[in-house]
Amino acid sequence: MRFLLCVGGVEPSVETVRFGARIARAFEADLSVLYVQPRVPHAVREEMRLAREKLEEWEIELPGVKVLKAAQKILLQEGFVRTGPSGEAVVRHAMKPGVRGAYELHIYGIHGENLRFRLREGDIVSEINKEVESDQLDLVIFGASQQRHILQKLVHFIDCSILVAKNPKDVKYTFLICTDNSPTSRRAELFGAKLARFVNSPVQLLSVAKFKTREHMAMECAERASNSLTKAGVAHSTIVRIGNVVD
Known part of the structure; x- marks a missing residue:
C-alpha cells in the first residue's frame, strides 16, 4: 500500500507526523511526506539550479526543504527510519529534482518500506491531486488545517481515501465506523478494524436507517459488520439509529 502524509506551515506538527507514520507502519505501507509551496520566483529558481549540490545536502534554505527536513528528523527520532x-x-537517493514532477529525497523505513520526502510548487489542491494520480495512492493523511476552505476542497476533489488527523495525541482513541453495507463501507470497516487493532483501540459501529421501516436492514448491516470485527479480534459496541445519517 502507498500512503501520503501532507505537511504544511513553518514547522510540521510532531503529533501529525508521528500519527501518519504509525498508520503507515500498521499497514506496512510506503509513505511519502509532501510539502507544497508557492511557485518559487525565477531568481530563486536560478539559485536552486546553481546550488543543486547544496540542495542535495539539505543546505539550501527554502521553506519547503526546512519543513521536510524537520519531518525527517521527527521520524528519525521516533525510530521509523532505517539507520x-x-x-x-x-x-x-539524495534530494533531487524531476522525480514525477517534484523534488524528492528517498530513504528507507525501519522494515524496508520506501520513505519519500517530496517538495512540489503551485496550488495546494492541484499539486496534491497530481501526487495522488502519479503514485496511485491508497490513502492521503492531512492535519486539521486552520484554512478550512482548503480542507473542504481537498475532501471534494482528491480522488483517494482521506484521513483527517485533528489534534492527534498519544492517547487511547475509540474509533467510530459507520456502515451501510456498500462496497466502500465494507472497505472502511476492514481498514478501521486493522488500524484499531494496531493501536489497541475499541470500535463503535454505527448503522443508521432513514425510516423506521428500514430499521431491520440497518440491524442486519450492523450484525454483519460486528461479526467481521469479532473475527478480527477487535473489541467493539454496536449502535443502530433511525433518522438522518448526518444528524
Whole structure:
C-alpha cells in the first residue's frame, strides 16, 4: 500500500507526523511526506539550479526543504527510519529534482518500506491531486488545517481515501465506523478494524436507517459488520439509529 502524509506551515506538527507514520507502519505501507509551496520566483529558481549540490545536502534554505527536513528528523527520532552504523538515515537517493514532477529525497523505513520526502510548487489542491494520480495512492493523511476552505476542497476533489488527523495525541482513541453495507463501507470497516487493532483501540459501529421501516436492514448491516470485527479480534459496541445519517 502507498500512503501520503501532507505537511504544511513553518514547522510540521510532531503529533501529525508521528500519527501518519504509525498508520503507515500498521499497514506496512510506503509513505511519502509532501510539502507544497508557492511557485518559487525565477531568481530563486536560478539559485536552486546553481546550488543543486547544496540542495542535495539539505543546505539550501527554502521553506519547503526546512519543513521536510524537520519531518525527517521527527521520524528519525521516533525510530521509523532505517539507520546506518553512525545513526544516519540509509539513503536511496539524495534530494533531487524531476522525480514525477517534484523534488524528492528517498530513504528507507525501519522494515524496508520506501520513505519519500517530496517538495512540489503551485496550488495546494492541484499539486496534491497530481501526487495522488502519479503514485496511485491508497490513502492521503492531512492535519486539521486552520484554512478550512482548503480542507473542504481537498475532501471534494482528491480522488483517494482521506484521513483527517485533528489534534492527534498519544492517547487511547475509540474509533467510530459507520456502515451501510456498500462496497466502500465494507472497505472502511476492514481498514478501521486493522488500524484499531494496531493501536489497541475499541470500535463503535454505527448503522443508521432513514425510516423506521428500514430499521431491520440497518440491524442486519450492523450484525454483519460486528461479526467481521469479532473475527478480527477487535473489541467493539454496536449502535443502530433511525433518522438522518448526518444528524
